[in-house]
Amino acid sequence: MTRWSEFYVHTTREVPSDAEVISHQLMVRAGLIKKLAAGIYTYLPLGWRSVAKMAAIVRREMDAAGAVELSMPAIQPAELWQESGRWQRYGKELLRMRDRHDREFCFGPTHEEVVTDLVRRDVRSYRQLPFNLYQIQTKFRDEIRPRFGLMRGREFLMKDAYSFGATEAQLDEAYEAMRRAYCAIFAACKLEYTMVEADTGTIGGSSSHEFMVVAQTGESAVVSCPCGYGANVEKAESRLAPAVAAEEAPEERRAVPTPGKSSVPDVAAFLGVPPERVVKTLIYETEKEFVAALVRGDREINEVKLQNALAADHLALASEEKVERLTGAALGFAGPIGLPAELRLIADESVRELRNFVCGANEADTHLVGVNWGRDLPLPPVADLLLVAAGDPCPRCGAPLQLSRGIEVGHIFKLGTKYSEAMRCHFTDETGAERPMIMGCYGLGIGRTVAAAIEQNHDADGIVWPLPLAPFEVLLVTLNAADEETRRVADELHARLGALGIEVLYDDRDERPGVKFKDADLVGIPLRVVVGGKSLAAGQVEISHRRDRAKEAVPVAEGLQSILARLAAEGRKTPA
RNA sequence: CGGGGCGUAGCUCAGCUUGGUAGAGCGCACGGUUCGGGUCCGUGAGGCCGGAGGUUCAAAUCCUCUCGCCCCGACCA
Known part of the structure; x- marks a missing residue:
């Protein structure tokens, strides 16, 4: 029984200047949310009603899937994060603070540590397993660049669930139950979505899938194939396109002047060779070392794959000054031959079959041509470092992959024993042996899903709510x-x-x-x-x-x- | 963190180049008008020009510092 005159709705004609995407604009204009600070919003009554509906749908499906709701603290002691090793690894995204006794805490961006600590204190036996605990709670991640309203806030509402089991089979079962529950949730919201393979990021673990709501404004790129393969580009693989000139006889290696030609297209055009015949050398820096990563000139490095291949916590392109110091030449003339020993070399599969290729000479305005593996330098360790592009052959069926964009609204992980081992969350099995529990974790962005629903359901005049989410x-x-x-x-x-x-x-x-x-x-x-x-x-x-x-x-x-x-x-x- | 931009009325923005009494539209209040797609007319309230310092007879305007916000990039469930 709500009268508009007694309710709290304030619509505006003007679009706020910081709202770029349509869902953000409409949520502000329709009086659903109001910004308090960068990435921090008040949910106004109308918006809160929709968020509450979303949360109710999530609760219904989680309960139906056998998960049990609880609520854990938002503020977490540093010791737990030190124990899991993430106090150092998580970086600046973790909002840290001190209490009056100068003890360190953080505002929880996720709850693996807290839930694992909880469970290790309570659960001793395989007979008490498996179970799945979930909560709907405000998280805080101090994003470098919050934007798009609720779609990428710093403070945000998330449903997170954590399954604990004694066996891989129990993990598989929990994972499958969550997958089904997520499908039911997004179907209930009338959302067009896909499930894709994903990288596990800072959460870690063996396997993971993301639920993507299809939208051009999405921040994630996904590849898909009619055969059913789908993956976040961070994770996506493809079959290799054939290398050029794989059968050519080796030519003589020569250094040639390439004044001012520092990009692959420029060098290729200047030398009259296709870009596929150039090896691109990118200098990266991790917390441990400098790395030279090689990829075929017409392709790009997938930095997530590279970081995983290097087992690094942080990865970034080295600064121009560092590149000059390490290679002895300006940016754009780096090559794999004659680099200092402190640089670790790693190559993408795409360069393996190249013959008579071009690369930088580590010398000003000079490239090498007619370079061959084996004769001129050994082939470095090879890994899949390729950023998949539209049209690449599907890894499963070979058909051309399509590239599209999506909003990541859910992410499910098989964590395995990463946290249970680090935090000694053990149980006793049938044989009396002590083993770490096998965990899964399952996130779902409540506010982000509501925003995604608007992104998919609006017209020129405003929001067109699907009934289940309408305030x-x-x-x-x-x-x-x-x-x-x-x-x-x-x-x-x-x-x-x-x-x-x-x-x-x-x-x-x-x-x-x-x-x-x-x-x-x-x-x-x-x-x-x-x-x-x-x-x-x-x-x-x-x-x-x-x-x-x-x-x-x-x-x-x-x-x-x-x-x-x-x-x-x-x-x-x-x-x- | 690197590059760029912006902070002036509740909101969207002019004014700054070339220093000289603070502006518009929307919104708000009041009066009239209108009454099935953001009516029209009039009147009015509302601003320490983000903050601090400096230059100057005089600073929204020029300089320095600082805080906040936004965009691009790198980062991230």
């Missing part, structure tokens, strides 16, 4: 609030719908029709019921759907039934 189910609008008959009919409809448990927002404001219609479109409640002079004169109210705007005038007496029928058609379980 209200019905928007009841009076066009002339001063008219007694109008008010009487609307008040009665409002009361009756409310009595049936239908969530109605009653726009009883004394505003011009245009204002109320614009607000109705912007706020995007699925079903709109208008009580106004024109139709009321004929004894009717007007019912319309936000999505297709199809209007129908129905007699006042039949209004209630018509509304219930339409909600039922949208999948709402109507009261008897």
Whole structure:
């Protein structure tokens, strides 16, 4: 029973200057969220209702999948993070603080440490396994660059679940149950999504999948194939395109002047060779060492793959000054021959079959041509470091891969024993042996999913809520609030719908029709019921759907039934 | 962290180059008008020009520092 005049909604015509993506713009304009600081938002009443609906759907499906809800502290002691090793590794994204006794804490960005600590204190035997604990809670990650409103906030609501089992089979079972639950959740939200293979990042573990809502504004790039293969580009593999000139006889190696030609396309054009015949040498820096990574000139390095191959915690391109010091030449003239020993060499598969290739000479304005593995230098250790591009052959079926963008709304991991070993979360098995528990972890961004839903469900005039996430189910609008008959009919409809448990927002404001219609479109409640002079004169109210705007005038007496029928058609379980 | 930009009314922004009494539109208040797609007209309130220091007779405007925000890149579930 909510009247707009007594509620707290403030819509605006103007788009805030910092809102780039449509979901952010609409959430601000429709009065769903309000920014307090960079990446930190107040959920306004309308927005909070949608977030609460999202959370309820998640709870329902998690409970159905056998997970058990609890709530862990947001503030966590540093010791736990030191124990897992992530206090050092997690970096600046971890918001750290000290209490009055100068003890170190962090605001939890995730809860592996806390939940593992909890479980190791309580659980001793395989007979107490498996189980899956989840919570819906505010996290904080001090993102380098928060943006896009709720899509990439620093403070955000997340559902995180952690499964504990005694065997790999129990982990597989929990993982599968979560996969199904996620599918059910995103289907319930009427979202178009895909599940793709993913890198495990700082969370760690053996295998993981991401749930991506398809959107051009998505921050993640994913490759997909009609055969069913799908992966985050960070993880994606492809079959190798054939190397050029694999059968050529070796030529003489020569140094040639290439004044000012520092990019692969420039060098290739200048020397009259295809870029595929150039070996690109990129100098990276990790926390341990400098690395020269080789990739074929027409391709790019996948830095996530490189970081994994190097088992490094941090990886970044070396600065220009460092490159000059290490290679003895300006940026763009580095090559694998004659580098200082302190540089570790690693090559992508794409360079393995090259013959008579071109590379930098580690000398100003000079490249080497006619270079061959074995004769001129040994082939360095080879790994898959390739950033997959659109059109590359699918690793499973060979068909050209497609590249698209998505919003990562869920991520499930098989953690294995990474945390249980580090934190000695052990149990006793049937044979009396002590073993680490086998864990999984399953994240789902609540606010981000709501934002993604808007990204996928809007038009030029505003949000078009899918019914399950809509802050209200019905928007009841009076066009002339001063008219007694109008008010009487609307008040009665409002009361009756409310009595049936239908969530109605009653726009009883004394505003011009245009204002109320614009607000109705912007706020995007699925079903709109208008009580106004024109139709009321004929004894009717007007019912319309936000999505297709199809209007129908129905007699006042039949209004209630018509509304219930339409909600039922949208999948709402109507009261008897 | 590197590069770029912006902080002036509640919001979106002019004014700054060339220093001289603070502006517009929207929103808000009041009066009239209008009344099924952000009516129209009038009146009014509202600003330590992000903060500190400096130059100057005089600073929103020039200089220095600082804080905050935004964009691009690198980073991340």
